[in-house]
Amino acid sequence: MLTVKWMIDGVVTEGPLCTSQAVIKPVGSTGMAMMSLAIAVHTFCVLVLRWRAPKYISKLVVAAIWAFTALVVGIPYHSHRKERYFGEAGYWCFIRRGFKKEQLISEYIWVWMAALLMAILYLIMFFVLRGWFIVDNGVYWHKNYRPRHGDVKPEEETQDERDSKAIAYMMLYYPAVYIVCISPTSVSRWLYFTGSTVPHESTLFGSTLFSFCGLFDAILFFSTRPDLVFGTSGSESPPVALSPAAG
Numbered sequence: 001m002l003t004v005k006w007m008i009d010g011v012v013t014e015g016p017l018c019t020s021q022a023v024i025k026p027v028g029s030t031g032m033a034m035m036s037l038a039i040a041v042h043t044f045c046v047l048v049l050r051w052r053a054p055k056y057i058s059k060l061v062v063a064a065i066w067a068f069t070a071l072v073v074g075i076p077y078h079s080h081r082k083e084r085y086f087g088e089a090g091y092w093c094f095i096r097r098g099f100k101k102e103q104l105i106s107e108y109i110w111v112w113m114a115a116l117l118m119a120i121l122y123l124i125m126f127f128v129l130r131g132w133f134i135v136d137n138g139v140y141w142h143k144n145y146r147p148r149h150g151d152v153k154p155e156e157e158t159q160d161e162r163d164s165k166a167i168a169y170m171m172l173y174y175p176a177v178y179i180v181c182i183s184p185t186s187v188s189r190w191l192y193f194t195g196s197t198v199p200h201e202s203t204l205f206g207s208t209l210f211s212f213c214g215l216f217d218a219i220l221f222f223s224t225r226p227d228l229v230f231g232t233s234g235s236e237s238p239p240v241a242l243s244p245a246a247g
Contacts, residue, residue, distance in 0.1 A: 018093035022086035033114035
């Protein structure tokens with residue numbers, strides 16, 4: 001929304017509004033990357049490791065993400081506080097172009113790291129959910145797996161466990177949307193850091209899609225967690241929340 005000012009004026013002008021946008025951008029991008037990664041790790045723990053974290057963990061995760069984001073954005077700024085650190089950076093305001101290393105440290109490296117780790121986690125979850133690998137007191141290739149229970153029929157899942165797993169399946173969409181949304185802008189930024197010329201159409205398309213990530217998450221939340229949005233009827237209890245944000 002802050003970019004609307006530059007669209008109306010036809011030029012990016014430095015000042016308080018520009019500085020605000022320059023600070024919000026790395027804080028928002030880094031925080032979203034870490035939260036999306038936290039959701040992916042939590043989903044991995046439920047689906048693959050079959051471990052459910054205590055509810056208080058969500059509070060610690062959120063606090064840790066805020067603290068981490070403040071440090072990675074604040075420390076580089078403090079090191080250059082006497083210089084023109086935040087300002088015009090092309091189509092918006094950000095860390096100025098002369099501070100490429102700081103741009104990486106404050107935002108892009110965490111965005112790319114989160115996307116890479118999420119892709120690895122989801123690849124593992126895909127193999128497990130497809131039954132190619134089985135986790136049962138160890139990790140086994142499905143052709144070599146021998147149940148620990150022998151002839152004893154394993155206990156059936158409880159309703160609470162089935163509800164938790166159903167929500168965990170739906171949580172898979174959140175990091176998937178994040179990876180899709182950051183891919184175009186990541187390509188543009190990578191070309192920029194390597195010194196290549198990036199067409200402005202590519203930059204604007206990637207930035208627009210990345211900005212829609214919050215909207216897509218909101219749509220997913222309304223679609224996958226209607227019990228939290230609209231409430232439950234009667235004595236029905238809402239399913240167990242599995243994401244750090246909803247926990």
